[in-house]
Structure formats: structure tokens, C-alpha cells
Amino acid sequence: MDRPPLLRANTELMGKDETQVSAPKREQSWWQSWEFYLIVLLAVVLRFYRIDTAQYMTDHNSLYQMAHDGVANGLWPITANGASTGLLLPPLFVYLMMIPAAITPNPVAGNILIALCNVLAVLLTYVFVRRYYGRVAGTIAALLYATAGNVIVFSRDIWQPDMLPLFVVLLLFVLFRGVVERRYYWFLPAVLLIGVMYQFHSTAIYLVVLLAVAMLLGFKTIRWRELPLALLGLAVLFAPYLYLESLNHLADIHTLFHVAGSKAAFNGDVLQHYRTFVSSYVADPLRTFSDTHLIPSNDHSILLTTPLHLIAQFSVPESWLMVVLLVAGVLALIVQLVWTGRSPERKGLATWLKSLLASPWNRGAILLLAWQGTILLFLRHSTFIYAHYLLYLIPGPFIIIGILLSNVMRQRQHLLLPGKVLLHYGLYVFVGLVVIIQTIGSAGWLVDHMLGNFNINYARPQYFDLATMQRLVNISDHMALKRHLGHVYFDIHGDDVSSVSYLAQFAHTPMEVLDSSQCMVIPSAQSGPAVYVTDPNRPDLNALLEHYTLATRIGDIPYPGGTPFPIYIVKATPTSQPPLQLSGGVQLVSHNADVFPVGVSALKILVTRWRIQNAQSPQPRTTYIYNFLSRYHKDVSSGTGRICRLSSTSTGDQLIPLFLFRTKTSRSLIMNIEKFSSSPQHYDHGSFKMVTFKNIDTVHTFLHIANGQDDINLTTITVIPPVPHVRHRKIPIHPPVRVTLPLPA
Known part of the structure; x- marks a missing residue:
């Protein structure tokens, strides 16, 4: 097998000028190699299997809903969602989501686009590594990347960081073109790619370090007319965001500098996250229970309860072995740089450096080390570090391991025949076993998440997937149509509220979604029966339904x-x-x-009932809010009031705010009601409507009675309800294998 171009050039450049290196011989095309199709198969299956069960929570829903609103309702987004630091993010990712949103409002199309991009990232990794480091290195790197469980977790969601690996590989192609091959016109696309990735996640700014190293190594190949073009390209990329910042007096930029200037401390947690990417099982390495992506399977996992445990039992030692290989690969690159840079004829740092940089292989190794070395910048930080902060380093670990193992295989030429054969086939068997263990671990985790072999409360906030959200809407809609009922109510809470609100607008039956954490809603007596879905974590709602309605649990x-x-x-x-x-x-x-007692605790629920006379239709990302305030703050645990947030309202709906009282309550109560709505922030220019992720409230209006007073006097009455019992009429409800949303008319 021919040596790869970089290795061949590195050998020939010992003591020679770079111009003496001959062009490499033509080798078999990558698409003609059998391993390419194995890589495609593994990457596609592990990223597309039951992709409707990918995580779907507030961030994912907001991004796809903004894309859909831009296509369907003409609401052009000039920001994406908000970051944990409070910053509004640039909108490029939302624009990409407009591609699937223009085809269907079903968010699974967004998941498919993300998965396609990550499959492409795997294939480009194979092409890149094979081009510069050989077929063996490319095959190993791509197979490890395609089957790594903690990478697959971040390859299926509608989320900006999941797009980083594809553009990182494209950046490597561009940088190696200029630095390794000494070709021109690489600087402009490199700058634009980093600008694109910064819009996906702010940690991509560390790739500027890699760009700076590339400029030092390949400054002779930079055409200086690329500089103004790069600035112009960045201005176009960030134009919507810069427009908003100009209106807000650079508020987000000031916040960014404030966060960057926060007090920092040294912490090695980032290294724990880094090693998880080469692990063959999904787990939160820090056990902080704060990352909803890294939720491990429970004791019912198919990796523990089926014969697969015979293979899965090697996951932990295999994962640590991968960490050892990664460290060894980094050290090997450093040693090779030092060794190949030495010049026995000449001494001194300048001559050593000149000899070092004369080799294309050395320049490529420096780029790889500079790229992965940026992780050291995270050792001192002021904010909590999550695993997805490091996605701009993917697929670096797999490339380094692939280079290491391919170099080990090349050492067989120095061995006798038995050792040469043993090393050759032994390494292939070793890589095959690692790929099998990783594939079993990743596939097992995917199946476990489909079957529910995990705890949705392992992390915060509570975990939701797209299939569950669609199942809620579709089954409720089906039940209403089957019984000829005119309305569906969802009294739920958490990250499912916004998701169900978006999906509900495409159902055949009108649906209202309410956050059950502080309020509940029941239909009017005149509107007839309705389908009602409650939060499974709120058993107290059963007693209230029993008391105020005739409720029959149907499944x-x-x-x-x-x-x-x-x-x-x-x-x-x-x-x-x-x-x-x-x-x-x-x-x-x-x-x-x-007043209802809550079990045997000292707390009680105080309930008041209010009727809405006017219907309010669902609008894009709009919430109708009623804030119920109690004058007796000392008796209310929240101290302010209860807020009812609804996606829409129907004439006659009854709102029931749920106050938590301590043991002693007054016989009388004074209530005030504040009414307003919240909708996306608009910047309109004629018929062209621009919106941000931020919601703006309308004027808060206090409601008053006929005499103009806004104080409503109530008398408290203690109610001892029967033991919560709702009439059951069990109807087996099985989710369809594929849950789809009806297209809007």
C-alpha cells in the first residue's frame, strides 16, 4: 500500500528543499473502497434510528417554531434563541431550519437535516484523513467517529452545537489547503467558516487560535485582498444581529464583555467532558444531573438484560483504553514533531525551526495539536462547562487515534515475518473489536431511549423527546374526533408546554395548553364534554377535577x-x-x-374560580396571561400570586389559580387580577416583519368591578374532598410506530 502524501513528503524532505518533493502517485478513489460503505451504513443507522425519539425541549422547539413562523407567517427572525448567559444568539441556524420548515411543519424534518449533516461530517472525516494520512488512518478515524455514543447523542437534535462538527471538518480542509499544500485562497473561506460556527456556539471563537497558527505557518499563501473580503463576508453573516444590536445600543455585546470579564477559577472538569467523547457508553462524567443529553440507561437496559451484556461488559475498560490511545496519540505527534525537526548538520533554534516547518507533515501536525490544545483554555473559566461546549473539537480525538494506530501498523516493516503478520492482523482485529463495542453501546442506548429504559428525571429540566410530544397531540386529537368532542385541554408543565403549544396548532381539534404549575383550566358547562390531559406529576389535579367536573379517565x-x-x-x-x-x-x-388540604402536610391549596368571556385565538409564540394576586402575602408561600399562562382561550373557560397556603388562613381574602399577553418582539418595516426570540408584554391592566375598584373580596371555605378517585374506563392506547403531524390546510 502506498504511503499517504503527508508521510511520503515528510520522509523525502529530510535534508531537502520542499520544492524537491514529487507529486504523489494516483491512488484508488475513496468512493471505490469497501470500507467507505461500511462507514456510511454505521453513520446512517446510528443517527437515523427512530430519529423521532430525539430530544425535543424548549430550545429545540423554539428554534424550529421560529423557522416555521418565518416561512408560514412572514415573521423573519433576526435572532435565534437565548443563551444561558442571557445573550440573544445570531439567527443563522434558524435560517438553516427554514429549509425543512418550508417543506413541513413537523420538527422531525429538522432532526433529519441535523442527522444528515452529521453523517456528512463522518464521511468528510474519512476523506480528509485518508487524503492526508492514508487509508488506514482514515478508516479507523471515521469508524470510531461514526460509532461513538456520546457524539451520536449530539447528532440528532434541532440544536446549534450539533452542526459544529461538519463545519469544523470543512475548516480543516481549507486550512490544510493553505498550510500543508501551500495553495492560495484559503483565508477567506476559513474566516467565514469560523464566523458561521460562532453563530452555532460561542465557544467556536477558540478556533481563532487555530486560524492564527495557520496564518503564521502559511502567511505566504494569504492574498491580502482576502482581508477586506473576509470583513465584508462577516458583516453580511452578522447583518441581522448587528442591526438589532444597533437598535439596542449594543446591549448584548456589553453583556458578552461582562461575562468574559467575570471572575474565573481553575477547574479540570472540562477534561472529564473531553474524554467522554471517546467513551463507548453514554454517561454524565461529572454526575451533575444538569445535562439532559447525557442521561444513562437504567437497570432495565437491553445492555444488561439481554445477551448483549456479554459484549457491553467491556465498555468501561474499552473507554479507558481509548483515553490512553488519545493521550498516546497526542504525545506521539509532539515527539514526531521534535524528532523530525532536528537537523544533524546544523544547530540552533532558528535552523531547527526552519527544518521543522519545511515538512508538510509537521505543519499539519501543528494544526491538529493547536486545534485540540485549545481545550486548555477551558481550564480557567467563570461559568459551568457542559459537554456540548467542546463539540468544536470533534472529530479531533478520532483523527489523532487513527493517525497513531496507522503509524503503529507501518512499523511492521521493521519486524520479522511472524511479527509483521501478527501486528498487521492483530491491529485490524483490535480496531474491529473496539468498533463492535462502541456500536453495541450506542445502539443499546438508542433502543433504551425508545423503550423508556431511563429516568426522565435524571437531569434537570425534565427530559422530553419529540415522539412523546407528538403522541400527546395526536392521541388526544384522535380521541376528540372519535367521540365528536369539540375541544382538547392540556394542563401540563415544564419543557413540554411550549412544544405542545406549537404542535397543537396543526391538530384537527382546537387545543388549549396551560402551565399546570400555578393554574388549571376547565371547560365551560355550556361547551359540553372535552378531552383533558393532565400532568402525571400533579396528582392533586385529580381531586380538583373530581370536585369541579364529571371526569372519566379513559386511559x-x-x-x-x-x-x-x-x-x-x-x-x-x-x-x-x-x-x-x-x-x-x-x-x-x-x-x-x-381550601383543600394537601395530603397529610400542613399545606393547603386555595382555589378561586374565574370565567373568561372572550375567546382568544392561538398566535405564533403568544401567551395570554392572567396574574392573580393575593393581598395576604404572609399566608401565600409564593408571596406574589399565581400566573395562568394559556396558548389560547375559549368562551366560558374557567380559570382556577392554585395558591399554596400555610396552616392558618384568614376567613376572608382580597384578590386582584392583572391581565396581559406576551408575544415576540417586533421590528417592522412596512409589510416586512422582523422578530426576535425575546417576548414583550402588552400593557398590564388590572381588572375592576362595576364601581371601579380592583379589590375583589372572597370568603374562604375549607373543603374536605373524598379520597381522589376518578372514574376509570380503561381504553388501551398504543402509540403508533411512526407519529406524524397532519399538514396544515
Whole structure:
């Protein structure tokens, strides 16, 4: 087998001028090699298997919903979502999501685009490493990359960091073109690629270090007319974001500098995250329970309860072996740089450096080490480090291991025949076993997440996947259509609220979504029965449904990894008291505030009932808010009030804010109600509507009674409800194998 171009050039350049290196012989094309199709198969299967079960929470939903709103409603986004630091992110990723959103509102199309990009990243890794380091190195690097479990986790979600590996590999092609091959016109695309990746995640700014090293090594190949073109390209890339910053007086940029200037401390946790990328099993290395991506399987995993455990038992030692290989690969690159840079005829640092940089292989190795070496910049930081912060380093670890093992294989030429054969086939067997262990570990984790062999409460916030969100909407819609019911209510909370609100707008039956953490809603008595889905983590809602409605539990909606969502048919009971009319289209249903004991604890739930007279239709990313305030702050655990957030309202809906009281409560209560809505921040120029991720509230209006006062007096009454029991009529509900959303008319 011919030596790869870089190795061949490195050997020939010992004591020679670079111009003496002859062009490499033509080798077999990468697409004609059998291993290429094995890599394609593994990469595609492990990234596309049940892709509808990929994580789908607030960030994922916000990004795809903004893309859909831009295509369907003409709301052009000039930011993406917000970062954990409070910064609004640039919108390039949302623009990419507009491609699948223009085809279908179903977010699974966004997952497919992300998976395709990550499959392409694997294939380009094979092509890149094979081009510069040989077929063996390329095959090993791509196979390890294609089957690494903790990389696959970040290859399926609608999330900006998941796009980084593809553009990193493209950047490597560009930099090696200029630094290794000494060809021109690499600087402009390199700058633009880094600008693109910075929009995906701010940690990509560390790639500027790699660019600086490339400029030092290949400054003679830079055409200086590329500099103004690069600045112009960056201005175009960031134009929407810069426009917003000009309107906000550079508020986000000031925040960015403030965060960067925060007090930092040394911490080695980032190295723990780095090693997980070469691990064959998914786990949070720091056990912080704060990363919803790295949720391990539980004791019911198929890797523990099936014959697969015979292979999976080697996952831990194999993972540590991969760490050893990674460290050895880095050290080998450093040693080879020092060794090949020496010049026996001439002495001195200048001559050593000249000899070092004369070799294309050395220049490529310096780029790889500079790229991976930026992880050392994370050792001193002021914010918490997550695993996805390091995705700009992928697929670096696999490239380094591939180069190491291919170099080991080349040493067989120095051995006798038996040792040569043993090393040759032994290394192939070793790589094959590693790939098998990684594939089993990754596939097992994917199947476990599909079957629910994990705990959705392992991390915070609570975990949700796209299939569960679609199942909630589709099954509820099906039940309403089957029984000819006109409405569906979701009283849920957490990261599922915004997701269900978006998906619900494509159902056939009108749906209302409410955050159950502080409030619940029930239909009016005049509207007839309705389908009602409650939060499985709020059993107290059962008692309230039993007390205020005629509720029949007809089944459960599966929630892999968690408690199923109860689904009911409810019909509100009519009220006998005349309502008290308030401004803003709200009525007080009862002058009594009911107090319910909460189990055997000292807490009690205080319930008041209010009727909404005006229907409010669902609008893109719009929430209708009613803030119920209690005058007796000392008796309310929250101290401020209860907020009812609804995606839409129907005429006659009853709002029930849920106050938590301590043991002693007053016989009377004074309530105030504040009404407003929250919708995306707009910057309109005629018919061209631009929006940001940030929501802006309308004017907060206090509702008042006929005499103009906004104080509503209520009398508290203790209610001892029966043991929570809801009539059951079990109907088996099985989720379809493939859950799809109906296309809008």
C-alpha cells in the first residue's frame, strides 16, 4: 500500500528543499473502497434510528417554531434563541431550519437535516484523513467517529452545537489547503467558516487560535485582498444581529464583555467532558444531573438484560483504553514533531525551526495539536462547562487515534515475518473489536431511549423527546374526533408546554395548553364534554377535577422513561351563584375561595374560580396571561400570586389559580387580577416583519368591578374532598410506530 502524501513528503524532505518533493502517485478513489460503505451504513443507522425519539425541549422547539413562523407567517427572525448567559444568539441556524420548515411543519424534518449533516461530517472525516494520512488512518478515524455514543447523542437534535462538527471538518480542509499544500485562497473561506460556527456556539471563537497558527505557518499563501473580503463576508453573516444590536445600543455585546470579564477559577472538569467523547457508553462524567443529553440507561437496559451484556461488559475498560490511545496519540505527534525537526548538520533554534516547518507533515501536525490544545483554555473559566461546549473539537480525538494506530501498523516493516503478520492482523482485529463495542453501546442506548429504559428525571429540566410530544397531540386529537368532542385541554408543565403549544396548532381539534404549575383550566358547562390531559406529576389535579367536573379517565398516554399522562373526558358542572362581572371580559364564578388540604402536610391549596368571556385565538409564540394576586402575602408561600399562562382561550373557560397556603388562613381574602399577553418582539418595516426570540408584554391592566375598584373580596371555605378517585374506563392506547403531524390546510 502506498504511503499517504503527508508521510511520503515528510520522509523525502529530510535534508531537502520542499520544492524537491514529487507529486504523489494516483491512488484508488475513496468512493471505490469497501470500507467507505461500511462507514456510511454505521453513520446512517446510528443517527437515523427512530430519529423521532430525539430530544425535543424548549430550545429545540423554539428554534424550529421560529423557522416555521418565518416561512408560514412572514415573521423573519433576526435572532435565534437565548443563551444561558442571557445573550440573544445570531439567527443563522434558524435560517438553516427554514429549509425543512418550508417543506413541513413537523420538527422531525429538522432532526433529519441535523442527522444528515452529521453523517456528512463522518464521511468528510474519512476523506480528509485518508487524503492526508492514508487509508488506514482514515478508516479507523471515521469508524470510531461514526460509532461513538456520546457524539451520536449530539447528532440528532434541532440544536446549534450539533452542526459544529461538519463545519469544523470543512475548516480543516481549507486550512490544510493553505498550510500543508501551500495553495492560495484559503483565508477567506476559513474566516467565514469560523464566523458561521460562532453563530452555532460561542465557544467556536477558540478556533481563532487555530486560524492564527495557520496564518503564521502559511502567511505566504494569504492574498491580502482576502482581508477586506473576509470583513465584508462577516458583516453580511452578522447583518441581522448587528442591526438589532444597533437598535439596542449594543446591549448584548456589553453583556458578552461582562461575562468574559467575570471572575474565573481553575477547574479540570472540562477534561472529564473531553474524554467522554471517546467513551463507548453514554454517561454524565461529572454526575451533575444538569445535562439532559447525557442521561444513562437504567437497570432495565437491553445492555444488561439481554445477551448483549456479554459484549457491553467491556465498555468501561474499552473507554479507558481509548483515553490512553488519545493521550498516546497526542504525545506521539509532539515527539514526531521534535524528532523530525532536528537537523544533524546544523544547530540552533532558528535552523531547527526552519527544518521543522519545511515538512508538510509537521505543519499539519501543528494544526491538529493547536486545534485540540485549545481545550486548555477551558481550564480557567467563570461559568459551568457542559459537554456540548467542546463539540468544536470533534472529530479531533478520532483523527489523532487513527493517525497513531496507522503509524503503529507501518512499523511492521521493521519486524520479522511472524511479527509483521501478527501486528498487521492483530491491529485490524483490535480496531474491529473496539468498533463492535462502541456500536453495541450506542445502539443499546438508542433502543433504551425508545423503550423508556431511563429516568426522565435524571437531569434537570425534565427530559422530553419529540415522539412523546407528538403522541400527546395526536392521541388526544384522535380521541376528540372519535367521540365528536369539540375541544382538547392540556394542563401540563415544564419543557413540554411550549412544544405542545406549537404542535397543537396543526391538530384537527382546537387545543388549549396551560402551565399546570400555578393554574388549571376547565371547560365551560355550556361547551359540553372535552378531552383533558393532565400532568402525571400533579396528582392533586385529580381531586380538583373530581370536585369541579364529571371526569372519566379513559386511559394513559405513554411517556417512555416517566409516568404516563392521564387522559380524561370531562364535563363541567353548572354553577348556581350569579357571577360577578369584571372588566376585561372576566367573571368571578363563585364568591367562595375553596381550601383543600394537601395530603397529610400542613399545606393547603386555595382555589378561586374565574370565567373568561372572550375567546382568544392561538398566535405564533403568544401567551395570554392572567396574574392573580393575593393581598395576604404572609399566608401565600409564593408571596406574589399565581400566573395562568394559556396558548389560547375559549368562551366560558374557567380559570382556577392554585395558591399554596400555610396552616392558618384568614376567613376572608382580597384578590386582584392583572391581565396581559406576551408575544415576540417586533421590528417592522412596512409589510416586512422582523422578530426576535425575546417576548414583550402588552400593557398590564388590572381588572375592576362595576364601581371601579380592583379589590375583589372572597370568603374562604375549607373543603374536605373524598379520597381522589376518578372514574376509570380503561381504553388501551398504543402509540403508533411512526407519529406524524397532519399538514396544515
